[in-house]
Amino acid sequence: MSQHPQDPIQLAEEIRAALESPDAEKKLGDLLREIRSEDIAVVLDDLSPRQKRKVFSVIETEAQAEVIDDTDATSQEQIIDHLDSELLREILEEMPPDEATDLLNELPQNRRREVLAGMDPETTVELLRLMQHPPESAGGIMTLDYISTEADSTAGMSLQRVQSQIDSEVVNYVYVIDEKRHLKGVVSIRDLLGSNPDIKIENLMNTEVISVLVNSDQEEVANLVRRYGLKAIPVVDDDQHLLGVATIDDIVQVISEEADEDFYRIAGSPEGHPSQQKILKRAMVRIPWLLLPVISGFILAWLHPVDEASSIRQILESAADRRLLLAAFIPLVMGIAGGVGTQSATLVVRGMAVGDIEIGRSTLRLFRQEVIIGLLIALSIGLVIGSVILVFDGIQTGEINLLFPVAVTAGIGIGILLASAFGTAIPILCGKMGLDPALVAGPFITSFNDVTAAITFMLVTEFILNNA
């Protein structure tokens, strides 16, 4: 294995080359043995479902557990659906219990039952106990794999207990409980190592333990860890019974996830990890949010001073009146273009910040994807707007005039497409030039898109109306 992490794009190419070679099985095995399972997890995203399963089948069970745990939802699904229950069970047994629980929660109920049925009873009980807690609560991220001791034990005895449970997930702290499992204190491994082995735990333990209730939101857990610089936090019930321990490595994931979630929600595109979702799905989650600027845009168009006595057909006959009518739609165009551009830009900025998007060949792929998504959004939102105009005008005049709605739809559609392209391209270009993409992603792109979309809209619509 290399000391520095590998470039996922280059890795994907090497894997594809190995897959196509005559002795694929051996080549692939040799290659994958050299690669960390975290890197394999990332690379899967770049492979076809068949290739994913091939790669997965070549690696050892332990690595399989890590890959399944770390990879994106789509790859996870594609692999698990084709896995026989026996292997899936082995993989689940390899995973830390808190993560095995998350995976079990994703399975269809009968599959879950089948997998659990073959497991040893102890693990089954542990997993079922963890599955009671919502995945985003303290109970959902805690592990049961910690070490406890009693107040009247000694430092030496407790250290021996650590040594006998050395594979436990939490070894840095030993939690002190009474006979009813009430949390009484905590001793760090540092204290155990640095003390006389005969000293009593009750004289060594810190009784001022910060703990968290099992049903607290994971965000609260993260905030406590951050505020108090903790490396692990015990999870208790209302009666202070120790139920488990949330560790900092899980909490690092939580902090990132919660920040991602807020980012995408503020941008109006709650997509999860964007580049790891299917394109159609990515367009679908963004469209509902864009109906908000459509609604406000129509309100503003309706408030705009237009000669209300005339029908659209009459208005269109005078060039000046026509420009005025089109101007009434500029707030709508601006709102949509700003919304689409912010969505695209935020996804790029956040993806680059957390390393999901690397500046390189994969940005071109991202740009292509965003343009396709922009096109899908442009078509849907354009059609919505065109239909509304058609119906309004139809009700007013009793006639169906297609020209104006079609022209407006085209103008807004092309504006949306450009906004999406600029929203993606500008932060990528900034990143390539070594500037912080977040600095341009907000007001700059919004203002830029406002102007370009409005001008595009006027030009395209006037062109169609003049030439029809």
Next chain:
Amino acid sequence: MSQHPQDPIQLAEEIRAALESPDAEKKLGDLLREIRSEDIAVVLDDLSPRQKRKVFSVIETEAQAEVIDDTDATSQEQIIDHLDSELLREILEEMPPDEATDLLNELPQNRRREVLAGMDPETTVELLRLMQHPPESAGGIMTLDYISTEADSTAGMSLQRVQSQIDSEVVNYVYVIDEKRHLKGVVSIRDLLGSNPDIKIENLMNTEVISVLVNSDQEEVANLVRRYGLKAIPVVDDDQHLLGVATIDDIVQVISEEADEDFYRIAGSPEGHPSQQKILKRAMVRIPWLLLPVISGFILAWLHPVDEASSIRQILESAADRRLLLAAFIPLVMGIAGGVGTQSATLVVRGMAVGDIEIGRSTLRLFRQEVIIGLLIALSIGLVIGSVILVFDGIQTGEINLLFPVAVTAGIGIGILLASAFGTAIPILCGKMGLDPALVAGPFITSFNDVTAAITFMLVTEFILNNA
């Protein structure tokens, strides 16, 4: 101390009560002994500079070091400016070296020299060495306080070394180096405890260490830690010499800080931790970003079909022409209102997510502050817009007409004020109702503000023009 963290608002009240009691010194001392230094650090923000210094003077040096490290920049400055160099030196010696370095970097040069002069030479060398690295690089966040061993040492000897350096910042890993300090491998404390004491380190160590170059950005360090689930990462130079270790608790701060930074930049309000800055400064950093929608708004106003032959005075004489002229400014109003609202909303959402803003009495204070900031922004941006219109019209007609610029300034100013108030209030109300504020902070608030600001602008401006 309590097991659960304390409510900072209640804490601040208790501290104020103690400060005003007859035997303030004793009362305060008794109270503060019961409070974690991390909580004192948070509470300082709610106190006056004099109160801050009083609280600070009562606690012990060790707690002082923690409070200084954790508190906001303003409180830090207010306390340090009044500290004598002897005490400041003691505090710095108590702090972890990577954090002492950050604090030293904040001091004026002659103060820094004075403080360093009195320190013991070993610490001075250590701090000066750390100060060579930019604060946001791997070198800037690493600690020198780790434990190293040699490949031909044994598990038992290495464990003894851990026990003799038990106060070291990193005790979970022991780094294996050669005689020239090249990084050769890593052994976890778990491996040391779980092995035969006579086993050689070279047979125990993991040679596939992920390390990071000293000049890498802290964001890259955070991404490696997150991707590979590490608890610490060794920092090396180009020749693989071990220079220090970045630990996960510092990296948790980095992950939050980088997310904060991107959040605020995308919102066009790079304020750092918002509620901890002075109001005037908070308004000042936001205004430049709002000039972008002003520029795009003027471009769109200029594109808007208006009877160009007439001067503003002539246009204003006809009610229909006047409405048309005002309509040309709606894109400008929308752009500004959207920008201001997004700034306010993002600050609230992020502050609530990371626990800087708690739903309670402090949200009222936040709302008041945001309204004042909104007023400052409204005044500045309103004046900019008014002046531009005045000058443009002046050049065109050779006269100075105050009425129209004043009316537009008032209309836009009130629109901005409302946008800022709604941008703050809507996410707060969502939070109180148990909804995720991030869900409304983006497109919803933007669309809402677009409409309310445009209507407010038309109503206010028309009212002034009609009644002048």
